[in-house]
Amino acid sequence: MNTWGDFENVQPIVAKMLENSIKKNRISHAYLFQGPKGTGKKESSFLLAKSFFCKYLEGFNPCNECRDCKRIESGNHPDVHPIQPDGQSIKKEQITHLQKEFTYTGMESNQKVYIIEHADTMTANAANQLLKFLEEPKRSTMAILLTENGQSILNTIRSRCQTMSFKALNTKQLESRLVASGISEPISKFSAALTNDFEEAERISQDDWFAKGRTIVIKLIQVLMEGNDEAFLFLHNDWLPHFKDKDQSQIGLDLLLIWYRDYVSYLIERKDTIIYIDEKEKFEKYTFSLSRDQATKALKKILEAKNKLKANVNPTLVMEELVLQIQR
């Protein structure tokens, strides 16, 4: 995504708003980009930074060829400060460092941009520290906060930023693009459900790990439904060796979540939204043994399990508890 034109194809509304503020020279001092994964938040923040710094703007498009543009692209621009979570969260020290940086004059120009990725992972201390200089913006600095979860940003921070909501890409569109590029329909649906980004979806489609993960999820459900007390055994033999760390467990739970969601969709006759389309026979088979209430309850439990993982609960324990709760 190197020009506003490209960006407009993906996020028409946000692109238009940003374009207008560049055109009228009314760039805000702080932006909050919120939207699901893969909707182009980071790319657009870089694009905005380029338009901010590039000296050879074509209209409002950066040239992508000058030193400034190139260095923003490679992360070497001295006046652009990207911040990423250090481990689980953005720590106070990182913000303090940033704050120190901002008491100095610019290295090359008088403009500075800071881009905070996953801004929702800021610790409370870090967020309050940041608030201090969001409140009193120095001349020509621009903050861009990126988050997938706009609601978990402190109110006090949110109110100081101009919020840009990135719409989730149309899953159908992504799906058909994937199918067009020669990926089978069930896998396309599945990848499109997991991410919003075409390239990542393509990668998922070709990754054996995901394909195997999908099979394991289907098997786990079978074991849970047949109900012959082998769920624990299955968990330790198949599930845990495959979904090893926390991130992988999250993906595993996502897959499980999608299955139950599909089942509910099936029961309420919204069959076009079903992602496990090759599982329709099973849904049919389970209609008598798994009620809608039970399925929704299972959905709730899975979401709870996901939260626990985020709060650093041991993945094995989380999975064991979950299996006990949704076992029939």
Place this chain on the structure above:
Amino acid sequence: MKFNVQRNQLMESVQDVMKAISSKTAIPILSGMKIDVTEEGVKLTGSDSDISIESFVPAEEEGIVYVENIEPGSIVLQAKYFPEIVRKLPEQTVEIESDEQFNVTIRSGSAEFNLNGQDAQEYPQLPKLHTENSFELSVDLLKDLIRQTVFAVSTSETRPILTGVNMSIKDQKLQFVATDSHRLAGRSIPLEDSANKELFSNIVIPGKSLNELNKILDDTQEKIEISVTENQILFRTKHLNFLSRLLDGNYPETSRLIPEQSKTNVMIDSKELLHSIDRASLLAKESRNNVVKLTTKENTSIEISSNSPEVGKVFEEVTADTIEGEELKISFSAKYMMDALKAINSEKVNISFTGAMRPFIIKPAEHEDEILQLILPVRTY
């Protein structure tokens, strides 16, 4: 890019430049060292984004050729390996060559190194030098200016602007002021050539940068050229350019803090006072504030005392040259007082008090107007 260079000259430059390169950098390219080759010679650049150092190896100086076979160009090399390589090369001459893919070959004698370089275009651009907007000082004078003020900068980041030294030019005087809001150190010197002194009025240089500069400069009578650009200040000696970013913001007005009248004036031998305060602070250190007490006595002597109940007491009488004005009891931080006395570096000092709760000023007995140290007293009961 290609050149042959004398190893010793290159090594010297590399060592200077390495002082600016830090192992943990905000942007990846700064872990490298930039080499610029022109017909005039080789320029090395290192930076940690706060300070940048450029060092120059001239192609030829006083008839001695240092750099030969020059093909101009630029490259960025990993600073982690380059200095060690240069140091351990076998021969006196070093040949360095880079190709289009940023592969660098370093040859000396029969040893050959191939290093991966980076594009010099990625390196931050340092501001262009404005030589017409500059003034000169001798190096040892600048070092004095730094030494006498920089210790007083604030170490806490709550008011970032106070972590710097305020440099201003007013009435053909160059003034350095530093304060951490408990004490203030100031030094001013007259400027000799006063033609173009409207270059800047008031800038703040980070204390850390000045400390670094002080370390790098040798005590010499040579001239150093100082110029200020929009964002940075440049200190330039013959082969070395030292750049520092400035602190952004307005420095608080300090002239109003300095009391104009005084109620008690003490003239005293600075060494004696320093030593007696040093002794008194031995016990004072135990208690938190490091506080000592000064009391004027009759027959021109003062008493320095300190009392920390859990450790003990210390008293000492020091004879002053003259004491004028009201009697006085005042408490202050021993550390601040010692710092100030050390910075003044004069045989006799004049201390002017305006009451026990008001800041007091220490000045050398000679050249009164040049150095000024101000300390706020501590309230004790």
